Amino acid sequence: MTGAMEPSRNNVPAIETFQLSKIFHPDILAVNRLNLKIQQGVVHALVGPNGAGKTTTLRLLAGLSRPNRGSIFIMGYDMLRESWQAKAHLGFLPDTPAAYETLRVDEFLRFIASLYQVPKTDFEERREQYVQRFDMAGYVNKYLGELSRGMLQRTLLCGLLIRNPKILVMDEPLYGLDPEGGYVLKRIIREVAQNGTTVLISTHILSVAEEICDEFTIISEGVKVASESVRDLREKVGSGNNLEDYYINTLQGR
Amino acid sequence: MWNNLRISIRRPAFIMIQALSIAIILLIFWFLWFFMINESLMLGYNTGIETVRNMIYSLLQESGFFGENAIWLVFALIALIVAHQIIKALVGVPIGGESEPADVDTLFSAPMRGYVFFTAKYFRTIPRRLLIYFYVIIAILPIVWFFIQDYALSYDMILLIILLVFLLGEIGSVATSGLYFMRKFVSQHRQFRRYYRIVFFVAVALGTFVLLTPILVVGGVVFYGPLYNLARLFIAMVFSGHWLVPNPHVPVFITLYYPALPWLIGGLLFGYLFVLEVAQFLSDRITIDLYEEISAVTRRRGLSLGWLSRFPVLFERAKSPLTTVLRKDFITGFRKPGKAFYLVGLIANFVFALFLITLQPTLITAIPLPSQLVPTLGSLYIILIIVIVPLLSINASDPFQGERGTIYLIRLSQVRPFWFTFIKYLQLLLTPFLLAIPVTIYFALFLGNPHLLIMAVAILPHAVLISTAIGVALGSRYPSTPSGKKETPVALIITYPVISWTAMSPVLFIFLGVAPSSLTWVLLGSLFISPYTLGLVLFLLGWSAHSYLRQE
Structure with missing residues (x-):
């Protein structure tokens, strides 16, 4: 960049x-x-x-x-x-996260990766890594609007971390x-x-x-x-x- | 708990502006009624108003402003609306626009140039606008078809309806913009609440006076109140239909503006589309924030761009994630509950069109259907009206027009379900009926034919849907909570046929040739259109006054 x-x-x-x-x-x-x-x-x-x-x-x-x-x-x-x-x-995580409620978790992560132009191979690797670490494997097809506050926070964190910002x-x-x-x-x-x-x-x-x-x-x-x-x-x-x-x-x- | 309710729902500024907006809209309609619509109803009693109107017309024509062609009046109206939109854009009243709350955190913190954001949002609005106009065209197809058959007036009908629909949209837009602006203003200047109170009561008194006064004579000029005229209209419709003579001005008007129709329609559609998009583009709150941010940068660079700083997109350069944002906007937009509404509305209108086309020979020749159908229809009508209340009680749409958190607070509060349901019921019906009335009346009386009047009333449910669709499109009438998203489409799907049937029932009775023998039903149906709606307005004003005083 x-x-x-x-x-x-x-x-x-x-x-x-x-x-x-x-x-x-x-x-x-x-x-x-x-x-x-x-x-x-x-x-x-x-x-x-x-x-x-x-x-x-x-x-x-x-x-x-x-x-x-x-x-x-x-x-x-x-x-x-x-x-x-x-x-x-810079990656920013707000205190009261506003999410795209009608996006699925996986769609959101792909959107962030695309927005920040993360190479596809890097994205796949990091997504796998952070989804596993945050224990979110069962949530990737859920809408953000359906997630609890904690799961939403994890999703947004994943979105931040897959970018690997400085x-x-x-x-x-x-x-x-x-x-x-x-x-x-x-x-x-x-x-x-x-x-x-x-x-x-x-x-x-x-x-x-x-x-x-x-x-x-x-x-x-x-x-x-x-x-x-x-x-x-x-x-x-x-x-x-x-x-x-x-x-x-x-x-x-x- | 009541304190929470008062603070969060019954905000005096909101309530006051809501009441004022309704009063203003009614006054606009009242004005239109006298100077644009009322002609064919006046018959022998309208010397005074006719004189005033003729004076105004002649004054305008002699001044050369409108020329000799009545089409200039239409152009002038359009120019007025365009000017309003431009002013609105320059003033920058925040009306929400196409941005989502999540855009602030997600897109604005991203390394993305302004033009990407704006372009994506601009593209996002285009399908919605096209959808609305497509919806309008579909909605009027049966009527257009009808007039093609008998009068070959398709262009005229299209023009009239589109013009009226977007005029109504403009009125709604003005009311919405005014509401937000004045609400903000009142909130920031609460020290003048005494004066607001005075303005409020004056508005309520004027509105009530205008609504209730049947006939007013000022200096020999007779003014007929909207209530009086509505009553006459529907009595005429129900009993004879012969009070309404064809409007002698109609052929002249059509002759004058017919050659300009293609240009007018095209200009109307594209001009309105463009101006509205630009206005929303520039008046979006998030957009304004970004403009300010970027204009600050330009100032720091020693540049003074003036109003041009509102177009920072022209001066920026960047790598573009445009398709990414567009894709995201498409997905999130497509999954919004309003889409279900549009879909159901479109299907329903197709069904309605098929219904009219299929029954057209029967309707035209006024052959009554078997009378045994009447009790069935009546029972269905009653059931729907009774059922609508519990159905709407589970409706997640916000009866307080976008005041988020209402449902949550209501559930926590001590408000009895009956009253909550009652208020929701009234409020949900209020706006579309209020918007539909002038459409129907204008449409019918301008053509001045009782046979067309029936068809005009038949367009009422379509007008309701069109108006509501525009309202949904222009504002955020529905909550964005996950539960709201789940419930709202279902509620809308249920609400559509109920409202349509409520509005259509008098027409159907007349079509079925049972009006004389089932006058009770017809009158009952009519009640839902005129005095009923006015009663709702008065109720809302009273409720607003009550809430306002409680808050103070």
Whole structure:
């Protein structure tokens, strides 16, 4: 997608924002001068209370919403100026997935593969792989409108993963998944990260962020409150404390 | 639970605008009635209104705006509608369009150029439009055939019906657009709710006055109210049919516009198709979002494209997954419940056409069928009317016109099933009958022949279907939940013959030659067309007022 003559982008941050701001009508400041820098191959969590601006931030990053101020770079591409290239590297999973209810699961996966021009052999291989891993073999001929929330979430995840994007942006990806599905997803997130894919998730479940993420950012009322690596946090707070303690203390200390 | 209902269903803005829209539509019909339709009913009593109309016509002709040919009046109407569509496109009222919610997350996050999205959506609408016009042509085939036999007026009939159908579609479209726009406006300016309330009550009072006033004399000019005229029309239809003399203006009108018919029909179809597509193309909410996004990019590049920024597709370059999106749109569109409606409607119209063609000699010579059929037909009629209520109670279509979540809330609420069913029943019948009445009356009275009047009433179910089909096509009248998708086609299939039969029954009785001896049935059938519908309007207005005040 990016062209054969393009310079290597191995060293650029996967996601970078500068003074990112989003105002909703009439004067709700959902995201306020947010600076993010997430390197390639990192699993990053965006945590914060309800209404903190997590979903808005992720939708801005995915190019689904336009910022009022600031800029976004995806693999070095400006999302506003070079959205086509930026979006080619990014896969987005919304928090409340809207699906084509009258498409079957297999049709949806083929549609996504065709939309992103995934080679047929790669598609067949990955579809087989992820359908098996998400235990969806019995659902491939069902309509998306017939699926439960958890199965729909798995289907959309399959759609993301068969594309093999360089960046995965997922809004509350574990919401709606049963324990088994959640376990599989967490393993997959770690695996794709080891293969160089950057993963940005928003979550309310701090233990999950602590378990699978390399670093996290806490935002509140659209403002970045703190940003740490999990390793640094563990060294900082000692063995008796965890991300939950740090989160509460950080928010209370604002 | 009641709070949920009030908040989610009885939104004051929605209710108010709904009532206003109905009042506006009635006022438009009322106006058309006086200045376009009412002529043949007036007979000796219409000196005042005739004078006013002649003054308006002569004024327009003398000003040279319409020329001397009445066809310019039609062209002017078309021009007005085209202008309206262009204005609507520029203003960009969000009316939903062809995009699906899933398109936002799936397509907009994909590396896809704007033109791919727009082109795919544009292509997606074309089959639907063609289907609608095909549907119209099929629906009027029996009537066309009838007039080819006796009057050789096929082109005229096609013109009239298509013109009326798309005028009605426009009225519905204006009402829908206005509803969404005003709803948004009211929601954003709730601090002025006192004034909205005043406007609401004034509209209700005016609407009620217009509906209920039989005759109004202003400065010596006599205005006949729609209720009065409808009553006269149907009484005339039922009792004698001789009150309606042939309209002396009809031959002149036909002579004048006949040479222009092919151009007019072609221009009408293609012009309307094009303008409507462009308007929807530009007024779709998701489209507008994307336009804004892309225009922001052009601004950042230092370009100022002005209104041209609404056509970003012209300036973009990309590899095209067009066929992928088209294929997806075809599959999802084909599987939508409305398709079942179209299919059933088409089949039913073919059956109806065959029925009329087969019985044509009998009908034309007015040979009554065996009278023993009458009790059977009457029983069938009663059963259908009684059965329709429980049938509609399982209908998943949304009686509150697109307010999603209604069914879910109703099920959780304490609303008694009877009242819910009753409201659903009334509301489902309200819109198509309201739209069908002027079609029927206009169609009949313009030609001014009692024999044609009967045929005009016979077109009522078709008008209902056409109007409903357009409504379904232009708006999202049906819920998109999985359960709704499963239930809606079945409900529509059930509803179609019931509504058709309800509308057709008086005509059938007359055709069967049993009108004098079965006047009760005929009148009962007529009730479903005129005072009944007006009663529904009043009921809805009253219910709206009640809901509005409860909310406040």
